[in-house]
Amino acid sequence: MTKTEQHIDPILIPILQQVFDPEIPVLSIMDMGVVRSALIINGIVEVEITPTYSGCPAMDVIGDDIEKALKDASYDSRIDLILHPAWTTDWITPRGKKALENYGIAAPLEADADKEVLLNGKRIVKCTNCRSQNTTLVSQFGSTACKALFKCEDCQEPFDYFKCL
Amino acid sequence: MKENLYNYILGIADNSLILGQRIGELCGHGPSLETDIACTNISLDLLGQVRSYFQYAAKIAGDERTEDDIAMLRKERDYKNVLLVEQPNSNFAYTIGRQFLFDVYHLAFLAELQKSTDLILSAIANKCIKEVSYHERFSSDWVKRLGDGTAESKEKMQEAINDLWTYTDELFYQTKADKAMVLESVGVDVTKLKGDYYKRIKGLLEEATLKIPESKWFQKGGKEGVHTEHLGYLLSDLQYMQRTYPNMEW
Numbered sequence: 001m002t003k004t005e006q007h008i009d010p011i012l013i014p015i016l017q018q019v020f021d022p023e024i025p026v027l028s029i030m031d032m033g034v035v036r037s038a039l040i041i042n043g044i045v046e047v048e049i050t051p052t053y054s055g056c057p058a059m060d061v062i063g064d065d066i067e068k069a070l071k072d073a074s075y076d077s078r079i080d081l082i083l084h085p086a087w088t089t090d091w092i093t094p095r096g097k098k099a100l101e102n103y104g105i106a107a108p109l110e111a112d113a114d115k116e117v118l119l120n121g122k123r124i125v126k127c128t129n130c131r132s133q134n135t136t137l138v139s140q141f142g143s144t145a146c147k148a149l150f151k152c153e154d155c156q157e158p159f160d161y162f163k164c165l
Numbered sequence: 166m167k168e169n170l171y172n173y174i175l176g177i178a179d180n181s182l183i184l185g186q187r188i189g190e191l192c193g194h195g196p197s198l199e200t201d202i203a204c205t206n207i208s209l210d211l212l213g214q215v216r217s218y219f220q221y222a223a224k225i226a227g228d229e230r231t232e233d234d235i236a237m238l239r240k241e242r243d244y245k246n247v248l249l250v251e252q253p254n255s256n257f258a259y260t261i262g263r264q265f266l267f268d269v270y271h272l273a274f275l276a277e278l279q280k281s282t283d284l285i286l287s288a289i290a291n292k293c294i295k296e297v298s299y300h301e302r303f304s305s306d307w308v309k310r311l312g313d314g315t316a317e318s319k320e321k322m323q324e325a326i327n328d329l330w331t332y333t334d335e336l337f338y339q340t341k342a343d344k345a346m347v348l349e350s351v352g353v354d355v356t357k358l359k360g361d362y363y364k365r366i367k368g369l370l371e372e373a374t375l376k377i378p379e380s381k382w383f384q385k386g387g388k389e390g391v392h393t394e395h396l397g398y399l400l401s402d403l404q405y406m407q408r409t410y411p412n413m414e415w
Contacts, residue, residue: 054213054292055210055211083291084284084287084291087292138199140299141299141303142202142206145213165295
């Protein structure tokens, strides 16, 4: 119950890398850090995934997509949803953060810096359009459960920020 | 079946279910796009949290019951939520006031539930608290904005707080299941949260330049299944699909 490390069979990594978040199609579930373990036990792949947000409607789809990707690679699988340890944005890999930025979603800052932004409105989140640091928080809640809404004061573009958990 | 644990979980989850349904009513009706989206996000968080609780409860029940049955197929008297969360969205100040009075409690409650000896409950709490801290920030910011805003927004915010105040004491009422779970170190002793709760609420109300209600008369009953008239209407909305098309699935 208390494991914080990932246990993933290296053979399965290339398969799981090909499964993407349905709402952020550039972000692989591996880079998102939701796969906590994937091991072949008695010929069946047992996968443990953890939700990003409790109400994230993408989790059911992700589970189905994993099953399908494994099936395509001739593996039977069982997907379990685990809650502990709770997912944190710190588990998004550097490659995942880069993919987010390129997609137009500001990547989560380190947890401490994020608190500054969301709780005091300090301008640290960079605009994904023009890279300006002159941005303001419009709302702590954005287009999906995992995002906050920002606005750039220089180029005037609104943009999403993947908020820290 | 562990009757007390089952009832204890429902007591926690029903608050989030009913509040999630209530604040979800603002979908498409929020006073601005940002608040509309915020309210529906909060609703989604709460309903997501409810799923974790009900999935666990269904497992404890150990029969045919599913999380959906627990959410959709109980009668009014079987819901164990506090009266506060079922109060209607009379205007935006009520929506915010209700959310605020619950969020401050919810946050303190989850902080304690993380220490539960029940590992599943502590894992759920650990997950939920991250989301609820955003809710509390949102609702307390709005209480301040409305309270310290125009003469009209102040009047409406004050009226909402005054009216909802009578439902706050019930947050600290303990049912038989609550008491049994506290004894087993599974449940949170809510009576110990009361002092800090009112202190924090009063501090925030002062910041919002609002008056602290003086009424000492408090309404209770929800936790024992005795609800205000508003719950029935809410449930008829919530349960409509399952009652009309039994056993339907998406």
